[in-house]
Amino acid sequence: MKADLTWLDDPQTFRINQAPAHSDHRGYATVEEAAAHHSSLVQSLDGSWAFRFARDPQHRPVGFYRPDDDRSDFEPLTVPGHIELAGYGQIQYINTAYPWEGKHYRRPAYSQGADQPERGMFSTDPENTVGAYVKHFTLDPALRGKRVSIEFDGVEQAMFLWLNGQFVGYAEDSFSRSEFDLTRYLQPGENLLAVEVFKHSTAAFLEDQDMFRFSGIFRSVRLVAKPELHLEDLTIRAGVDAALTTGQLAVTLRLSAAKQLAGAVQVRLLDATGQSLWQAERAVADTVKLTTDLPHIHLWSHHDPYLYQLQVTLHTVAGTVVEVVPYPVGFRRLEMRDKVITLNGQRLILNGVNRHEWDAHRGRAVTLADMQSDLAVFHANHINAVRTCHYPDQPVWYDLCDRHGIYMMAETNLETHGTWQKMGDVEPSYNVPGDLPQWQLAVLDRAKSNYEMFKNHPAILFWSLGNESYAGEDLAAMDAYYHHVDPTRLTHYEGVFQNRAYADRISDVESRMYNPPREIEKYLQNALAKPFLDCEYMHDMGNSLGGMASYDRLLDRYPMYQGGFIWDFIDQALWVKDTVTGRPVLRYGGDFDDRHSDYEFSGDGLLFADRTPKPALQEVRYYYGQHD
Numbered sequence: 275m276k277a278d279l280t281w282l283d284d285p286q287t288f289r290i291n292q293a294p295a296h297s298d299h300r301g302y303a304t305v306e307e308a309a310a311h312h313s314s315l316v317q318s319l320d321g322s323w324a325f326r327f328a329r330d331p332q333h334r335p336v337g338f339y340r341p342d343d344d345r346s347d348f349e350p351l352t353v354p355g356h357i358e359l360a361g362y363g364q365i366q367y368i369n370t371a372y373p374w375e376g377k378h379y380r381r382p383a384y385s386q387g388a389d390q391p392e393r394g395m396f397s398t399d400p401e402n403t404v405g406a407y408v409k410h411f412t413l414d415p416a417l418r419g420k421r422v423s424i425e426f427d428g429v430e431q432a433m434f435l436w437l438n439g440q441f442v443g444y445a446e447d448s449f450s451r452s453e454f455d456l457t458r459y460l461q462p463g464e465n466l467l468a469v470e471v472f473k474h475s476t477a478a479f480l481e482d483q484d485m486f487r488f489s490g491i492f493r494s495v496r497l498v499a500k501p502e503l504h505l506e507d508l509t510i511r512a513g514v515d516a517a518l519t520t521g522q523l524a525v526t527l528r529l530s531a532a533k534q535l536a537g538a539v540q541v542r543l544l545d546a547t548g549q550s551l552w553q554a555e556r557a558v559a560d561t562v563k564l565t566t567d568l569p570h571i572h573l574w575s576h577h578d579p580y581l582y583q584l585q586v587t588l589h590t591v592a593g594t595v596v597e598v599v600p601y602p603v604g605f606r607r608l609e610m611r612d613k614v615i616t617l618n619g620q621r622l623i624l625n626g627v628n629r630h631e632w633d634a635h636r637g638r639a640v641t642l643a644d645m646q647s648d649l650a651v652f653h654a655n656h657i658n659a660v661r662t663c664h665y666p667d668q669p670v671w672y673d674l675c676d677r678h679g680i681y682m683m684a685e686t687n688l689e690t691h692g693t694w695q696k697m698g699d700v701e702p703s704y705n706v707p708g709d710l711p712q713w714q715l716a717v718l719d720r721a722k723s724n725y726e727m728f729k730n731h732p733a734i735l736f737w738s739l740g741n742e743s744y745a746g747e748d749l750a751a752m753d754a755y756y757h758h759v760d761p762t763r764l765t766h767y768e769g770v771f772q773n774r775a776y777a778d779r780i781s782d783v784e785s786r787m788y789n790p791p792r793e794i795e796k797y798l799q800n801a802l803a804k805p806f807l808d809c810e811y812m813h814d815m816g817n818s819l820g821g822m823a824s825y826d827r828l829l830d831r832y833p834m835y836q837g838g839f840i841w842d843f844i845d846q847a848l849w850v851k852d853t854v855t856g857r858p859v860l861r862y863g864g865d866f867d868d869r870h871s872d873y874e875f876s877g878d879g880l881l882f883a884d885r886t887p888k889p890a891l892q893e894v895r896y897y898y899g900q901h902d
Contacts, residue, residue, distance in 0.1 A: 277434045277441050279331060282396040282475040285383050285706075288716045291443030293423060293453040295726035296507040296528075298669050301597045303416065303501070308585070308598040314416035315597075317497040319409055319424075319467070325351035327362040328404040331397055331472070338406045339436035339468030345408060353407070354428070354639045357490035359848070363403045363473070367846065367863030369484045369872040370691040370742075373474075374401065376870055382479045382693060384712040385704040396474050405490055407469040413460065417499040422460060424467075426452045427668065428493030428638075432475035436468040446477040446716075449665035449687040450723035456497070479706050480716065483664045483689045483741065485630060485638075486846055486863070486876070492639045493668060502535045503558060503588040503596040510584060510730045511762060514571060514607040518619055521571030521605045523552075527562040527586065537590045543568070543603065544583040551582070558588070573618050574604030574732045576658045579679030581732075602676055604732025608763065610782070614833045615764065615805050617681075617735070623829060624681065625898040626659030626839035627652075627880065628810060631667055634849045634860060634883040645671055647885055648843070649678050655891055656898035661809060661839045664689045664741035666724050675733035682733045683766055683809075683839070686724045686752070688717055688740025695742070700772055707748035714748040721752045725759055736783075738766040738809075745773035745780055753780045768809045783836070785809045791824040798832040808838025815878035819890040826897045837901070840894065846876040847883035860884065 281287040301315055302308040326348045328334040337343050351360055358365045366373060374380060378399075383392040396402050413422065426433070430448040434441070437459040445452035473489035507528040514521055525541060536557075541564055543552045556562050572580045581602040588597045607618050615622040629648065631640045645668075651657070659681040662671075666687060675682050694702035707713035721739070728734060737756040739749055749767065756765050764782040771786055784797065787810040797806055812819050819840075828835045847860040860883050864873035877883075880891045 275441060277444065279397040280393065281444055282402075282432055282472055283383065283393050284391070285476040285479075285713050285716050287444070288446045288477065288719060289444065289452075291454060292445055293455060295450070295723045297509065297730055298672070298727050299505065299508045299599050299601055299730075301501070301505060301599050303597070304595060305587070305598050308600045314414070315420075315499040315501070317411075317414045317417055319411060319495040319497060320353055322350045323353050324348035324408040326406045327357065328406070330400050330402055331404055334404040334470070335406050338408065339466075339470070340439045341466050348406070348408060351407070353491045353495060354493050355490060356488040356492050356637045356639060357403070357405045357471070358488050359637050362405070363489070364868060365486065365848070365866040366868035367486045367871050367873075367876045369875050370482065370695060371870060372478065372482060372692045373487050375692070377401070381704045382706040382713075383476060384710050385693070385706055385708070388712075396472070396476065396478070399474060402472055402474045403489060404473070405471040407471065407491060409467040410464055411467060411497070412464050413497070417497060420499040420501055421455065421457045421504070423453050423455050423498050423500065425496050425498055426491065426493070427495070429469070429471055429491050430473075430489050431477050431481065432472040434470040438466050446475055447687055447720055447723060448477065448481055450720065451669070451727060477716075479690055479693060480688055480720070481665075482691045482693075484875075488637055492637070500530070501588075501596045502531065503537050503590070504530050505586055505588065505597060505599050506530050507726070508586065508599065508601060508730065510601065510603055512603045512605045512732065513762065514573065514605050514618070518573065518607060519570060521568035523566050523568060523603070525564045525584065529558055529560060529562065529588070531558055535590065537588060537596065540587045540589070542585045542587075544585060545572075546580060546582065571605045574606045574679070575618055576679040576681060579604065579677060581676060601730060602673075604676060606732055608735055610764070610805070613801075613803065613805055615783070615836055621833055622681075622735070622836055623901045624659040624807060624837035624839065625657055625902060626661060626681070626683070626837065627657055628661045628663040628839045628842040630663060630842060630844065630846060632844050632846055632883065634847060637848070640668065642670060644885075645674055649674060649680070651881065651885075651887070652680060653678070655895040656902040657894070658902065659683070659837075659839065661685060661738065663842065666727065669727070672728050672731045672733060676731050680733055681735050682731070683736040683738050684724060684728055684734045685738035686717075686720050686740045688720055688743055690743040694744040694772075702744050705744045705746070708744065708746040709748065714751055717748050717752055718755055721755050725756065729760065734763065736764050736766040739780070740767070741769070743769050745770045745776045750776055750779045766809065783807050787811070788813060791821075791828055794828060794835065795832070798828070798834055801834070805834045805836050807836045810841040811838050812840045813878055814840060814842065814880055814888070814890050815875065819893045822893050822897045826900060829901055840880065842879050844879040844881045844885065845883040846879075849884070
């Protein structure tokens with residue numbers, strides 16, 4: 275197969291030769307490696323890559339991926355990172371519009387009819403910038419002789435991949451992991467990896483989030499070796515009986531065996547002190563299912579995020595350990611009682627924030643230190659919940675939320691705001707995905723990537739279908755998918771408020787944005803079918819958050835009111851050197867000669883972009899402290 279630039283124009287082409295989405299577990303070669311959380315089966319490709327920028331597809335370096343191509347004009351570029359923050363292209367902040375509006379007339383493919391595929395929209399776009407990346411690598415000794423895949427945790431927005439001049443695959447979902455099998459393309463000694471990244475494709479219509487519009491390989495890249503026996507996927511269900519005393523554990527393992535190698539799989543559950551509570555062993559098979567009940571279970575919650583440890587060990591018939599996979603397990607009971615969401619038998623109150631991934635130096639290429647700093651702010655200000663607005667976050671964030679007891683609304687990478695709301699009015703004449711069959715598989719794939727990757731995290735209480743994309747058959751199919759694969763959690767989607775025809779088919783909760791307390795009270799007094807939460811409220815722009823007491827009173831009066839998520843946690847702004855004073859200053863939307871722009875609307879966080887708290891955080895600490 276050869277790469278085809280027209281895939282950029284086709285919403286039905288969004289993944290080529292990608293591995294199926296699966297759980298975010300990590301394999302280790304030995305028990306000792308697993309204990310040290312350092313796997314010899316993983317080789318990082320982060321660091322310096324060779325790079326060349328092109329202003330449009332027509333000026334890109336065609337054939338740069340060939341081993342004998344002349345790349346003398348390529349320059350060093352650090353991965354992970356955004357192309358624009360390295361000095362290429364245009365930095366641009368937009369809230370709801372699309373980057374091309376006011377410059378090019380565009381309608382999403384098939385939105386004006388099944389006979390209008392809009393060919394050439396992005397493959398010939400004169401403003402669709404392109405980044406050509408090249409990386410030379412030699413496999414670490416521990417990876418040699420094994421199946422090897424490559425994982426891209428985040429590439430914005432469409433990427434083509436080659437290895438040693440051979441086309442490997444294609445991906446579009448910017449915020450979900452893309453994995454490709456490299457085994458057949460590898461060669462002894464040095465290998466040549468090439469990635470071509472396009473800023474826009476049809477995925478741009480699905481990724482219209484309120485954010486700076488960047489491009490590039492902005493999250494980590496790594497090689498991963500798969501041993502002869504390998505755990506491909508792990509599903510953990512850790513529930514609790516109605517009496518809240520007996521844990522109910524169900525584990526499903528999907529295994530692969532090179533050359534149908536025989537062996538066994540051992541599964542153990544350990545408590546937080548390392549004591550073994552349960553153990554089972556089975557012969558290797560494609561799928562292995564295990565269940566057990568555990569008395570006197572220690573429940574997971576915000577104030578007591580107790581985690582057990584599941585340990586899966588694969589070994590040959592001779593007893594040689596091939597792979598060890600540890601995974602934390604939290605037991606909890608999430609349910610709806612009389613239209614009130616409860617966790618472990620207690621009414622759930624969400625003291626939440628919406629959190630874009632942001633670093634004032636690095637954009638969305640956030641660091642572990644950023645995440646740890648954010649969690650310290652959460653704990654200091656009684657914040658117990660986070661909505662991953664409006665895309666999946668870096669995988670380590672979910673691990674941290676498990677350990678810190680932060681309730682998560684795990685959002686799918688979907689927002690199509692500009693296709694249905696124009697100048698503040700609801701006008702869905704070319705809304706996608708809507709009811710369009712040509713877009714449904716793409717959004718279902720995004721839901722599947724979100725679920726499969728993060729399904730084992732106890733912190734996740736809600737699967738969110740996305741943000742501000744109106745409502746139609748395709749969103750209803752997403753909701754049905756989440757309910758089918760995971761009956762243990764609730765679904766969330768605010769956009770059905772804009773199209774009530776789907777109220778019975780989309781979202782387990784009534785969710786709205788910026789509803790005045792009096793309007794929320796009207797809903798609650800009517801005792802309708804769903805509990806209410808604010809997926810966004812108390813928009814913290816300027817001198818805001820002054821009316822928080824009105825929402826707080828609703829929590830005391832109405833059990834069906836479950837709280838919400840403040841918009842938002844941190845400003846989106848970037849450090850630059852002021853040309854007049856020479857001092858570093860924070861710059862917001864519109865400060866980069868970006869037109870059009872939504873200007874300082876990027877500054878609506880509880881923290882400034884450098885993570886300095888704003889005065890409004892004092893209000894949050896007081897009122898969230900009333901219900902912590």
